[in-house]
Amino acid sequence: MIQKTFKTTKCQKSRHTEKNMFAGFLRCSDCGANLNYKFTHDNPDNHYFSCKNNREQNGLCKKTHHIRVDVLTDLVKNAIANIVRFATEFEDEFVKIVVDEDYKRIQATQKKNIEALNKMIAQDKELDTLCEKVFEEKILGHLSEQRFLKLSQKYEDEQFELKAQIKNMKKIVAEEKQHELNADGFLKIVRKYSEIEELTLDILQEFIDKIVVHHREEIMGETIQEVEIYYKMIGHIEIPKMSKLERESCIKEFRAKKRRANCLIQYTLQKGEPKK
Ligand SMILES: [Zn+2]
Structure with missing residues (x-):
């Protein structure tokens, strides 16, 4: 009987113990606390993070800083993919931005x-x-x-x-x-990943120092949420946004520039100094 009862009332593994790969990386922009991972039982698709000091908890933080895991995953994956691509294609420009x-x-x-x-x-x-x-x-x-x-x-x-x-x-x-920014160190990691297809904990640990999540705001009828990504060794870096066409033309320009830089006479001419 006891065994039967035990079998039927077997403890279900609490889904709240589930971990998410972003746990420990996210910080609240207002109070600096970590964001906690949560999800609603009636809607298993709704996995999100929110400030651990928000009203539901202890009220130390006035806003929730709620962010959905799927939104965050897309955002971080694209950001890492972009920075990897940019650093690979425009190494010198990248180093300049970091410096x-x-x-x-x-x-x-x-x-x-x-x-x-x-x-x-x-x-x-x-x-x-x-x-x-x-x-x-x-x-x-x-x-x-x-x-x-x-x-x-x-x-x-x-x-x-x-x-x-x-x-x-x-x-x-x-x-x-x-913490002095180290472009070379970051480039070493970049070289390990030519293409970021899927975001994994390993990739997060390699690239990300922390992610600061602001609270969502309505500006002119549009919902805006700022998320600042701090990379390991290089901190918070904004790389230029480019369309495919712009990128291709930049690559051409960049390669040409590199060739020019290698040639001293051409470089002097480019600066408009008299030819000797
Ligand atoms: Zn907070």
Whole structure:
């Protein structure tokens, strides 16, 4: 009897434990949290991701950042296929885009970080001087024991906190450096995949760092959802959009340019400099 009951009430494997290959790659553009994988039981076609902090969960995030898996798959597959094709066909142009992007990024973030770090180091030195001064004053008898202890404790606390901040900022600067965009590294991966026919977890792991999903918005009656793809080693890169015809003409132009670049005399002529 028990065995019979056990057989009939056998636990069904919960479909909620199913994993999706995008799990762990998606981030909410508002709160930075991961997006969770979900699907509706009454509509097995409706597989989607949404912010784990949305109203249904804890309400920390005001919007759902809902995105369907099929939409996402198409989008990411096309993006990777396009970047692979572009990087293969226009290697030099691709490297230029990555380098420009890197320059912009360094200008913005790294410069700010380094400035903050230098400021903190200067403050740390200032505190050293203050500590010495307090000690001198104490020796000269200008400060009472109580006042001396109070001041030196205050400076020590400040310096302790500052040293922790310096350590943390140094780490951030070093990490950013490590992330320095690496077009050659990315090209090595590209060479492994001449054609992206199907999106797999392996491909995602090779190419994708993270995917930032914005909330869908209605603009002039049109539904728009921004999705930013951050690639490994090269970050968020926008490659020029081209029609088939434009692409073909660019390939011709690009090859011609390459030939020209190889020829010094022609290159000098091209720049309009006098022929020697
Ligand atoms: Zn969110």
